[in-house]
Amino acid sequence: MPLDPYVSCPCGSGKKFKWCCAPYYAQVEKAFELERTNQHEAALATIKELTKTNADKPPVWGYYAQFLYNSGMAQREEATRNKMVEQAEEALSQALKLNPNFGLAHFLRGQFRENEGEIIGSLLLYRKAAECYDPEAHDALTNVYLKIYSQETMLNRPIAARAALERAAHFQPADQEIRKQLDGEFGEEGALPEAARKKYSFRPTAKPVSVSLATGRFGDARKAFEDLTQLTPDDPAAWFNLGVVLAWIGEQPRAVEALLKSIDLETDDHRAEEAGALVEVLRCGYGMEADTDYIAHGFVMPIREPNAVMNLLRVWEQSRKLRNIRPVQESGLLFAQVVEELPSLIAVGSTTLAKVTAKLMIAQGLIHLTHPNQDSVTRVVEEMQTVLQLAIEQPRERRTPLPFVDVPLEAIAQPVQTSDVNAAESKLRDYARNFYENIWLHRPRKALNGNSPLDAVGSSIMRKRLFGVIKFTEDCVKAIMPHKQIGEELVPIEIYDFAALRHKLGLEYISAPPPHVNVPAEVKPAPAAPSTPEVASTPSVSATPAKREISAMNAGELSQLDVAAMSVDELEQAMRASIKLDARDLAVAFAQAGVLKPFDPAKPDRYPLYAAAITGASASGDLPRAVELVEQGEKYDAEHNTSGRAMEFSLKKAQLFVKMKDVGRASAVFDSIIAKHPDEGKFYTTAAEEMLRLKSGAKALHFAERGLAKGKETGNRDLVGHCEELIGAAKKAM
Numbered sequence: 063m064p065l066d067p068y069v070s071c072p073c074g075s076g077k078k079f080k081w082c083c084a085p086y087y088a089q090v091e092k093a094f095e096l097e098r099t100n101q102h103e104a105a106l107a108t109i110k111e112l113t114k115t116n117a118d119k120p121p122v123w124g125y126y127a128q129f130l131y132n133s134g135m136a137q138r139e140e141a142t143r144n145k146m147v148e149q150a151e152e153a154l155s156q157a158l159k160l161n162p163n164f165g166l167a168h169f170l171r172g173q174f175r176e177n178e179g180e181i182i183g184s185l186l187l188y189r190k191a192a193e194c195y196d197p198e199a200h201d202a203l204t205n206v207y208l209k210i211y212s213q214e215t216m217l218n219r220p221i222a223a224r225a226a227l228e229r230a231a232h233f234q235p236a237d238q239e240i241r242k243q244l245d246g247e248f249g250e251e252g253a254l255p256e257a258a259r260k261k262y263s264f265r266p267t268a269k270p271v272s273v274s275l276a277t278g279r280f281g282d283a284r285k286a287f288e289d290l291t292q293l294t295p296d297d298p299a300a301w302f303n304l305g306v307v308l309a310w311i312g313e314q315p316r317a318v319e320a321l322l323k324s325i326d327l328e329t330d331d332h333r334a335e336e337a338g339a340l341v342e343v344l345r346c347g348y349g350m351e352a353d354t355d356y357i358a359h360g361f362v363m364p365i366r367e368p369n370a371v372m373n374l375l376r377v378w379e380q381s382r383k384l385r386n387i388r389p390v391q392e393s394g395l396l397f398a399q400v401v402e403e404l405p406s407l408i409a410v411g412s413t414t415l416a417k418v419t420a421k422l423m424i425a426q427g428l429i430h431l432t433h434p435n436q437d438s439v440t441r442v443v444e445e446m447q448t449v450l451q452l453a454i455e456q457p458r459e460r461r462t463p464l465p466f467v468d469v470p471l472e473a474i475a476q477p478v479q480t481s482d483v484n485a486a487e488s489k490l491r492d493y494a495r496n497f498y499e500n501i502w503l504h505r506p507r508k509a510l511n512g513n514s515p516l517d518a519v520g521s522s523i524m525r526k527r528l529f530g531v532i533k534f535t536e537d538c539v540k541a542i543m544p545h546k547q548i549g550e551e552l553v554p555i556e557i558y559d560f561a562a563l564r565h566k567l568g569l570e571y572i573s574a575p576p577p578h579v580n581v582p583a584e585v586k587p588a589p590a591a592p593s594t595p596e597v598a599s600t601p602s603v604s605a606t607p608a609k610r611e612i613s614a615m616n617a618g619e620l621s622q623l624d625v626a627a628m629s630v631d632e633l634e635q636a637m638r639a640s641i642k643l644d645a646r647d648l649a650v651a652f653a654q655a656g657v658l659k660p661f662d663p664a665k666p667d668r669y670p671l672y673a674a675a676i677t678g679a680s681a682s683g684d685l686p687r688a689v690e691l692v693e694q695g696e697k698y699d700a701e702h703n704t705s706g707r708a709m710e711f712s713l714k715k716a717q718l719f720v721k722m723k724d725v726g727r728a729s730a731v732f733d734s735i736i737a738k739h740p741d742e743g744k745f746y747t748t749a750a751e752e753m754l755r756l757k758s759g760a761k762a763l764h765f766a767e768r769g770l771a772k773g774k775e776t777g778n779r780d781l782v783g784h785c786e787e788l789i790g791a792a793k794k795a796m
Contacts, residue, residue: 073121074165074203076196083121086112090125097133105129113153120157124166127153131174150174165195169206176209185213189311192229193281200233207233208240214312217348218463220258221340224248225280225310228261255466255537257339258346262306265299265333283307291320298327302337314344318353325526331571338530339537342509346463355507356464360432361443361457370453371429374446382478385416396424400431400442403478404493415475415489421468429454434464434471469538473497474557487555494539494558499566500642507531516644519567529569536560566643568616612636617645625655630665637674650678657694661702668698669707676714685722689715709735720752728752729761736768743769743781750788759795766792 065072065087067080075082083090089112096105109129116122127150134146151174157167172187188209195202207230214223227248231240246252248259264273271290273283287304294300301324308317321337321344328334345354365371378384378400387398401416420442423430429446433439443457475493477486503516509531510518518524539557564570610619612635620636620643628636633656640649653674672695679688692715699707712735719728732749739745746769753762766788773781 070199070201071121072201073124074169074191074195074199075121076198086116086119086122090122093129097129102133106133118160120161120164121166123153123157123160124164124170127151127157127167127170131170135177147174163194165191165199165202165206168194169202169209172206172209176213181213181216185210185217185312188213193279197279204230204233204237204240210312217312218465219312219314219344219347220248220254221262221309221343222312224259224261253467253541255343255469255534255541257534257537258343258466262309262340264303264306267294267299267303268297269294269300280307280311284311296327298324298329298333301327302333305337305340309340309344314347314350315353318344318350322527325530326523328526329572331526331529334526335529335533338509338527339533341527341530342534345509346466346469348463351461351463353508354463355509356434356469358432358434358462358464358468359436359439360430360460360462361439362460363429363431363443363446363457364455365424365427365429365453366455367450367453368427370450371424374449382416384422385476385478394425396422398422401476401478404475414478415493416478417475417493418471421471432462432468434468466538467542469535470542473502473539474542490555490557495562498535498558498560498563502535503563503566503642504644515567519569525569528567529571532560532564532569562614565614566616568618613639615639617643617648620645620648620652625652628655630656630659630662630668630671633659634665634671637671641674646678646681649674653678657691657698666703667706668703669695669710672698673710673714676718680718680721685718688718689722692718709739716749716752720756723756725753725756725758725761728756729758729764732765736765740772741776743773743776743778743784746772747781747784747788750785750792754788754791754795757795759792762795763789763792 065079065084067084068078071077071079071082071084072087073083079087089108093105093109093112096102096108106129109126112122113126130146130150130153134143134150137143137146151171154167154171157164161167168187168191172184172191174184175187176184188206191206192203192210195206197203207226211223211226211230214220214226224244224247227240227244231237231244234240248254248261252259267290269290271286273286284304284307287300287307290300291297291304301320305317305319305321305324308314308320318341321341325334325337325341328337342356344350346356351357375384375398379387382403383401385399385401387396389396398421399418400420400422402419404415404417418433420431420433420439431439431442431446433442446454447457473494475490477490504514506512506514507518510524510527513521513524515528515531518528539560543555543557612620612623612632615623615636617640620640623636625633633652637649637652637656640646640652653671656671657668657675672691676688676691676695679685679691692711696708696711696715699705699711712731716728716731716735719731729749732745732752736742736745736749746765749765750762750769753759753765766785770782770785770789773779773785
């Protein structure tokens, strides 16, 4: 059927068909029709003739290249196919000689590279095509942006994917399928974390700038904000806007650089948080593996004996080591999670939790295992190797971007069995809280220049970046939040309240959240920036210790507690909370106050308090005071706790004497400990090792020989081997 003369020309020129390719397009259609009916020679002659009569027309060479490529890919003989593909490339080169900005040529080359499996190469060509197509070539621009959306999605770059899909929807407003895809993936009900699916808007800049996206050319917006950041290098909004545009076009490293500049200049914590969360999203994309904290550590193992592998998986399933098994029959894929049940002190029949140690996929004769924690997945691989032996080949290690759904994998436990839904929820929350407040809090992060979150709050710049790190983490948790059934409705279970984490870190926002400045897809002049309000140099903390659990307090609140009014138990809680926040001096202060409290029958065991006070005195260099505290603790423990901690106090005393280089008293204490616990092999070896540290070979030999005798007496081979090594070292020291 002939094309409507007034539709946009298929070559992407933006002109109406009547005034562009119409004079010769019938011949193009004829050639393609002849090829479709297997009249290859006639088809080739028809379109080749066109390149002679219209050799100065870039679209002709584009159609010719498309014909050659399609025809070549249909050839069975590889040599013929390769020759025709090569000729297609030459035809595109001729088109680009005539017009270097010929969009169709770049688009076709992008398709060629995509068919060869070159995702990055094809994506670059599709973006080049998008910049070269005329703004009126709506159909061509729609096709190219749908291609870009598909490629960016595969590269785990949702910001760029959304921007491309929005452009396609802009050029085809009546296409309900595109709109449905956009709303389904990036709308409120989308599966992505909020920071990864939201529509980012330009911020008002100090110097007004006009930016148009109606052309479909993101390059225009990039150029505008690159120029603006040169004119106003201290404007955080200009850097943020540049970062957003760079994220839209998939330039992740440069986008991160611009956004970090924006955060460092920002005076509003909410704006810094938004930019920081966006940075974390971008760092999850392909190509950012060296700069991200979110890596899927993986191993690939080719399968030699499928039956052996399936038998192992059945054993793991029966023992509840393999969960959430999802076979995909039509593709032959199998997905599952390798889990490890967590130890529980509660009676059988109550809630049991498990943690995921690796995600497993079997596809095309390969076992794929991944996890964000490298040690965790490595242990699973080693276990499979031990069991399967030659049934699998040696594992190949790889690192890939971590899917957003796996970012909180270490924090989310799974109920294996439960007889009490409320108890299960409580355990899930406790598990997540322990991970974020006791593990995550202390992990060094690349996003914070190698600092842990706890250390980052001490830096004015890292503190602003930390807001975004926490917001992104929170968004990822909310995106995969488990649900429970209440009546006919599924209600999300809030696994963790990140407000508690911010509070423990003392991350109180400076200034109120700014209103969003929505920038439509048409011409958008940015208004002048409002005057910056005065802000406090440090966050204001309105602590209300009486209303907040001690374990949830931050260092500022803990320091305001009235130790005189606190019970022994409360002082111990405050001490533990301080240790978790690395507030060591504060922890020692609570411990010192606790050991001075009168006897409390509700808390007879004060060893944790004495231990912290002893460590504090030792760390400050006051070793005599540390020994004095040990002796006080021993006396208190004997009078009020039936000497339940006598061994721990004795070990503390021995270690202090070692630190004081007092061989005689240290040796005497170790002799006393061994006399009371003669079957504990570790005391012999510890004593011998400490004597070696003090360069007392004779004393070390004394303890090592006693340990060797005990090991032989009890048949403890490990103890015998260890003591034989220590005897050798002691004799050398003598």
